[in-house]
Amino acid sequence: MFIIFMIGCLVSSTYALDGADVVLSCSFVEEGGGMMGGMGGGGLFSRTPATLVLRDLPVDPDSDSALDSVTPFDPPEKPSADDLIFEVKGSSVEIPDADTLLHADCNEQEVNCEISHYIPRGSDPDAPPSHFIGSLQVEGGGISLTMVLQVLTNEEAASETLPLIQSKLELPLSQSGTLLTEVVFVVFSRSPSLSTPLGGDAQLDCGFRQRNSSHVGGLGLEWRLQHRGSGRKVLEMTKVEEGEEAGAGPTVSAGRDGASVDPALAVEEGNVSMSLTKLKVVDEGTYICTVTSGMFQTQQIVQLHIDQPPIVSLSEEMVVFQDEPAQRLSCHCKSYYPLDVQVEWLSLSSSEAEPIEISDGASLSSHRQHSDGTYSVTAQLTLRLSAHPPGTTVTCRVAHQALSAEVDVSTTVRLAPETDDNLYAIIVSLLVVIVGTVFFYQVMGGTN
């Protein structure tokens, strides 16, 4: 029966009377893979296939017909104690952007889903599991959610048949073989990954939703930056108790100039997004938004990438050949980030229809890093008149992830005009005559 959830679409949904159901294939993750065939070693995680069913998500009645074609959630015909089906009943806590989960098409947008045991702050870790944490990420830049699920006490338990007990969790299942839960706390980000140019501003999106009753114990926020193995606190908002006077509201302390959170938005709307101004390369990394509310604390990750396109220029506006057989041409790519840049040389002579790539005589300098963290590189090309006759257009083409399209800079190969040549010859002969004459008189004078 369980196989049905695992194959085919990762996401399926159906209209119920007052909303739609979303069925997600998930992994139930546990620490210590001791049971996994003796692979040994501590600290491993074991994964068990699981299903998350979000019931009765509100549907926008005007939404498109794509939802019509999907199959409904059917509870297993014969409930099994080995199935791990987490069923989330219409909760008092709103699941933000639930419709994006409904629309995440099974072929184009996957939803990563992991569920694990959650121990609320201050509760007994050895007590039977009462909470789980589910993290969902819509791939390709969609919403990312971390939700705390609280196990509902089974009302059906009082019925004549004894409830099935889930074999792994040792918790009673509903009549249809699912573990009934309710969302009590959600931390989410609508843009878990963003790119910004140097010097720009960014808003790292993070928000939370909670049950009214979970205010007790106060609200706290911390933003940390984790990059290349080191971490630092970027911002902290002190805990604020519900009912505190507005004047005595939360204080925000920032560990970086230009980092800010609006405390009023945080308290009133659950919006703990952090603004950063004048971004530098050192601001790049993984930001962790940790929201603490009463007994719950969870996190959301926002990736910030710095994306700065190169400034591209050529050493010569025009390549003019005199008598020399070869000339050097340089293409400078300045102040870009990140490091990866592709430079290629193309030539288009009057006899060709399409530009062709030049590989002979091309070389790349090593990357230089500036104090602001950006990079520069110079590509060099040795041009030979024999290979690139006058009239040939030589192009340096640069590709970089911060550029929406490749950048081309071009120059043309020319021969020095004849007249200049004659003038040059005259000047040279005149010089020879003058120098020769002076030398002759000096020699003659010396012998006298």
Ligand SMILES: *[C@@H]1O[C@H](CO)[C@@H](O)[C@H](O)[C@H]1NC(C)=O
């Ligand atoms: C927070 O507020 C900003 C500005 O109004 C908005 O752009 C953003 O979407 C909000 N984020 C959340 C998580 O509510």
Ligand SMILES: *[C@@H]1O[C@H](CO)[C@@H](O)[C@H](O)[C@H]1NC(C)=O
């Ligand atoms: C939560 O509190 C608000 C006002 O404080 C109230 O309007 C709302 O009905 C409450 N919701 C629940 C689920 O208790």
